[in-house]
Amino acid sequence: NESMKSVFYLFLFISCGNVQLEKKKLSQQLDQLNSSIDTLATTVSGRFHCPDSFTRKTASQGSFTNYLRDLNLKPYGSEVKYFDGTGKYNNNVYASVIDMPITNKDLQQCADAVMRLRGEFLFKMKRYNEISFRFTGDGKMHGYVQYAGNDRSYETFRKYMDHVFNFANTASLFKQLKAKSMHDIEPGDVLIQTGNPYGHAVIVLDVCSDNNGNKQYMLAQSYMPAQETQVLLNPLTGGVWYSAKTEGTIETPEYNFEVSNLRTW
Numbered sequence: 301n302e303s304m305k306s307v308f309y310l311f312l313f314i315s316c317g318n319v320q321l322e323k324k325k326l327s328q329q330l331d332q333l334n335s336s337i338d339t340l341a342t343t344v345s346g347r348f349h350c351p352d353s354f355t356r357k358t359a360s361q362g363s364f365t366n367y368l369r370d371l372n373l374k375p376y377g378s379e380v381k382y383f384d385g386t387g388k389y390n391n392n393v394y395a396s397v398i399d400m401p402i403t404n405k406d407l408q409q410c411a412d413a414v415m416r417l418r419g420e421f422l423f424k425m426k427r428y429n430e431i432s433f434r435f436t437g438d439g440k441m442h443g444y445v446q447y448a449g450n451d452r453s454y455e456t457f458r459k460y461m462d463h464v465f466n467f468a469n470t471a472s473l474f475k476q477l478k479a480k481s482m483h484d485i486e487p488g489d490v491l492i493q494t495g496n497p498y499g500h501a502v503i504v505l506d507v508c509s510d511n512n513g514n515k516q517y518m519l520a521q522s523y524m525p526a527q528e529t530q531v532l533l534n535p536l537t538g539g540v541w542y543s544a545k546t547e548g549t550i551e552t553p554e555y556n557f558e559v560s561n562l563r564t565w
Contacts, residue, residue, distance in 0.1 A: 339376040345369035350508035364488040367421040372399040383526040393553030394530035407465040411501040413522030434476040435467040470499035477563035491557045500555040515544035
């Protein structure tokens with residue numbers, strides 16, 4: 301029994317040590333992040349400054365780029381919530397939470413969040429005929445106008461999006477999107493990888509560039525189970541910006557991509 305107690309206390313000591321180490325690591329990441337953000341700002345572009353010597357390229361009014369940059373964020377420090385209202389257990393992967401309510405059903409997962417943002421943008425711009433997504437079962441595109449008829453209420457649009465979430469996934473979204481070079485990365489592009497049984501998809505939320513043509517980009521995701529969309533941290537730097545390298549692996553907090561996984565609408 302005494303030896304069992306010794307093992308238990310040793311395990312407890314090691315576990316607590318690991319917890320303290322993780323807390324210290326998270327604190328260091330947040331300190332680094334805090335130095336480059338405006339915690340009182342409520343939009344993506346307002347809260348997150350471009351890295352030193354990088355700037356945002358001006359985008360046209362009514363563009364997907366401006367829509368994403370103007371997305372409202374929850375107050376700084378808010379916790380990502382799962383569809384059932386509980387907090388995300390892994391809270392050291394994101395910097396902020398996009399203020400866009402989700403339903404209490406386990407629907408809006410990774411690819412769904414990407415499609416939701418695209419759909420919301422097109423709906424806001426009243427580009428109803430362009431709101432269409434490929435389904436997994438029949439491989440066909442299914443449009444909002446086809447679903448809603450003459451109803452243009454936001455309530456019906458949200459029902460349509462939930463319908464999409466039920467019948468589309470990373471595999472179908474991958475087929476809908478077109479391959480793109482990392483050299484030309486811009487807001488709204490998607491890093492997407494199909495897998496067996498699951499893949500993952502994250503959306504490029506913003507891009508900054510310097511005078512030499514180098515680019516830094518920001519990512520957002522949902523995940524499993526369904527959860528609020530979140531601005532991702534870069535696990536290698538502790539900040540929110542990723543360097544737009546043209547080869548190799550892109551390490552995000554909960555999934556790794558290859559640069560060849562970049563696609564666009």
